[in-house]
Amino acid sequence: MEIKATQMHQLNTAYESQKENTQEDANHPKTAADIQEWLVSYLTVSLEIELENVDRTIPFEHYGLDSLKALALTGDLEDWLGYEVDPTLMYDSHTIETLAQHLVEEYE
Numbered sequence: 001m002e003i004k005a006t007q008m009h010q011l012n013t014a015y016e017s018q019k020e021n022t023q024e025d026a027n028h029p030k031t032a033a034d035i036q037e038w039l040v041s042y043l044t045v046s047l048e049i050e051l052e053n054v055d056r057t058i059p060f061e062h063y064g065l066d067s068l069k070a071l072a073l074t075g076d077l078e079d080w081l082g083y084e085v086d087p088t089l090m091y092d093s094h095t096i097e098t099l100a101q102h103l104v105e106e107y108e
Helices: 005-024 032-046 067-081 089-093 096-106
Strands: none
Touching: 032 067, 032 096, 067 089, 089 096
């Protein structure tokens, strides 16, 4: 799937905003709720999914997240969180809710 110029602009804008928030909140660890919100926002922009169609309790595969998109998401998530995230967690954790909880527990 080719990313259109408007999508790229939205992603860059969201990324820059998140990057600024990360720098401001570097000493404040992210909560599971923070991570869930970031993941929902990322999916709505990068996969062009309406917000009301994102369910935090269903598997990532439901959204058509292929391996390339999962790697891109993982890289952007690492940048936002400020630490390395195992790319297999997307598949091991299965849902937005369980991935966020795992990250909080793993990296506290």
